[in-house]
Amino acid sequence: MYKTHVLDNGLTIIGEEIPYLKSIALGVWINAGSRIEDEKISGISHFIEHMLFKGTKNRTSKDIANEIDNLGGQINAFTSKECTCYYVKLLDSHINKGIDILSDMMLNPLFNQTDIDKERLVILEELKMYEDSPEDLAYDLLSEGIYKGHSLGYNIIGTEKSLFDINKKEIEEYFGNYYVPNNSVISICGNFNFEEIVKEIEDKFKSWNKKEVDINFTKADFKNTYITKNKDTEQVNLAIGLEAIASEETEEAYALAIINTIFGGSISSRLFQKIREEEGLVYSIYSSQSLYRQCGELGIFASMSNENLEEVYNLVIEEIKDLKNNYLSDEEIRLTKEQLKGSYMLGLESTSSRMMAIGKAMLLNKKVRNSDEILKSIDNIDRETIKKVIDKVFNLDKIGVCIVGRDVENIKL
Template sequence: MVEKYVCPNGVRIVHEKMPHVRSVAIGVWVGAGSLDERESESGIAHFIEHMLFKGTATRNARAIAEEFDRIGGEANAFTSKEMTCFYTTVLGHHAPRALSVLADMFFNSLFDEQEIEKEKSIILDELAAVEDTPDDDVDERLWRTMYPDHAIGRSVLGNENTITAFDRDAIQAFMDRMYTPDRLVISIAGNYDERLLKLIEVQFGSFRRGGEDKSQTSLPSAVFHSGTTMKAKDIEQAHVCLGYPGLSIKDERLHDLILLDSIIGGTMSSRLFQEVREERGLAYSVYSYYSSYLSTGNFMIYGGTSPENMRKLSETIDGVIQSILTEGITENELHNAKEQLKGGFLLGLESSESRMHRNGKNELILQEHKSMDEVVALIDDVKARDVYRMANELLTKERALSIIAPARVLENIEI
């Protein structure tokens, strides 16, 4: 069972006991992502995530890495559009020491100018790697097309102009604004005792930062745009990505969409995989996926194929969508999708790290924690007509299209 404690300063601690494991996962979750960046700050949330590992008043970057290695722990971090998280998984008896390192990184990072300059080079390489990976690049370009005038359409990594302009003052200004107690969740899961909870409160339960009044900083609504973006590139494959409006993560119909995703292209038995790959041999990689945030959501379809087969691939994808809209889905498809979703959900929560991630995100974004039985019941309650209704609500809208392909292919495309 997930339990919650709110420190006097507003920091939330969510914890879940797993007495059958030997590990403890600890995550520091901050409600600050690329959505919270001003245009001139694009990429700074991700930049800070990197810099927190680059040295404190008492530990340099090497010492931080060695500290986690010395206790046999794994440390990592990520930044998304809505949040930043840095976390570790260790054996239970090492949890207090791991927590002290995370707290040191959070409160005492130096943001040394030399380290900042080195990290700029690293992140610019990361940005270049996306452009060198067409299936990532085609997705990033799709987001910019769907939301050209909103922060959610910008890359989490930022861009060359903003990254090169970052300095210590910019980092500190963003952290003072966003790394505030009311935006902070400490999530732990595994085999721990009450002493660890007390230590968390000591480490995180009294700090203060002014920040911004959330009621005065609400983001404008993210309005979906249809449109097309094409990029000519001398590559061996053509990459196609379609985008439709989706659902907010708080929408009570979200499981309808998740099951629709599974049936269309989320599994090996999905219609897209079977029709595009197994029946027609048009692509090695084809799938659908969804993204859901507080302010908006999207449903996407990706396929990569030889340039000569791009038109056939697009026609086949359209045919699969049309078959859903005209024929609906079968009870067998719905049953399989439900079992796959339940299996993935339950099996995915067998480690302390996965429980810590689920609980931290749920508290930060939703402020609620449904039990596993409640989630399974929500999945089981979905009817075929619900999924069919969802398909007709979303897939009949004008869509966005992103293509990366050789120039000779793009010259013959009719939009």
């Protein structure tokens, strides 16, 4: 059962006590990601994520790493389109050290000019790394195309130009505007006493000052797009996007999870069984949903030899049409509900996964469903809701296509 507490400065704490474990995962969630950036400062959310590990008024970058490593723990962070998260996982006896370090990073970052200039180069190498991955590049280009002109289509890392345009003043202003307690959530999962850990968090974060936050999430309109990008690779990578639903449409989101699992979300899925197992045309093929506030997309990804591209694409389109025309059988729906419930319950065995789930839900949706509610929601999805979501999502009038590979610039599918 989850417990929540809101500090006087507006910081929300949500925790789940699991006394039979010996570890605790704790995350600080910030309601700021690449979606709220403009083109000039594209990548600044991710830039700040890096900078918070470069040292504080009390610790060097090496101190942060050593203090966690010496305890056998983990510390890391990630930036997404809609949020940023900094987290630790430690033995329960060491969690106070984790709280101390994370509070120090949030409240006392240096943003030293020399570190900023060095980190630009590190992030540029990260950008190049993703550009060297054809699958990542295909998704980034697809996202840029289907959300063209909207920040949701920006690369989370930014661009080479924006990375060198971002300056110390902009970093400090952005940090000051969004890294405030009333725009944040702390989630905890593992072996702890909630009341005791709330006191520890309050002691460390009480000087974090509340501030009015102005975030306006505008809806990103889905745009049809067709993109090719030459890349000297042994395989060609295909990314297809379909307009989906928003994350807040909870019932339809569960229905889409069922549909996606059957369509391409598992090794028993239609795409995998038809195109890989029966036809032998690909090694990797799958689908996944990315749901945001007010909008979302379903992505289909495959890699194959150039000579198989057209056939794979046509088979994917055939599967989309078949799903749209014939929907799903009752037996497929029943079996997939069991599959989803089993996968969800297995995920609950990880404190990190549980911490991530409750933290993100509280930050983005202001509420968290317990496991019984989630299992019941999956069970309650009916055939009509699934048909409605299929009609809405598997619509070839709204489609984006991106192809990355050798000599693909003149390919027309």
